[in-house]
Amino acid sequence: MKTQLVISTAGVVLIAACADSGANYQPILDGTPTPAYQADLAACQALAHDQNQFDQETLGATVLGAGAGAALGAAESGDALGGALAGALAGGIASAVDVSERRESIVVECLRGRGHRVVG
Template sequence: MKPMLIAPLCLTALLGACTEMGTNVDPILDGAPNAQFQSDLSACRSLARSQKQLDQETMAAAAIGAGIGGILGEVDDEGDALGGAVVGALAGAAAGASEASDTRETIVLNCLRGRGHTVVN
């Protein structure tokens, strides 16, 4: 399979695996949860899922990774620019997806706080 076909497939698989990342956080409460907690947690998780994984920041990270990887692949005696670009794009996309996951987790926790739950983490 050619590297040009492998990169989009790997990127799609990577982002597909990250679909729920950040939304399944189990918050630590200061005190016992009230009767409304599970409903609020579900609503906050849904809100966090609406945050796209493949956003502009993730795409920018993938593009920067591809550029750096391509340059390093060209400079390396045994490497090639295309292979380096593919690896760099995947690494950049993974970093961007990780950042989006952190954002989603923050959304869940802040949403619960906003609904009156005392969330420690």
């Protein structure tokens, strides 16, 4: 039980760390940045960070993963708690990675919309 608690705590910390990483993305520019680039970058990163629905999606995926993992764990090995923890970690991490990629995309598209030549 203690091992499962340590694993689940580490997973929650990992998910929390990954969830906001896309909003802090530093894109690659084609050419020299304009004088307005730093202000535009900060505004676009703030826009990406403020997308709270992504955080709710990660929470939902974590809960769904926990439910599916509990059902599988109970059916296969009789360990519903262990299955729930594993499912929650899998669902949460997968969703956090997706959220990070979408926040990166928001930063890139926002900068392009402001006239910066972002290549990635």
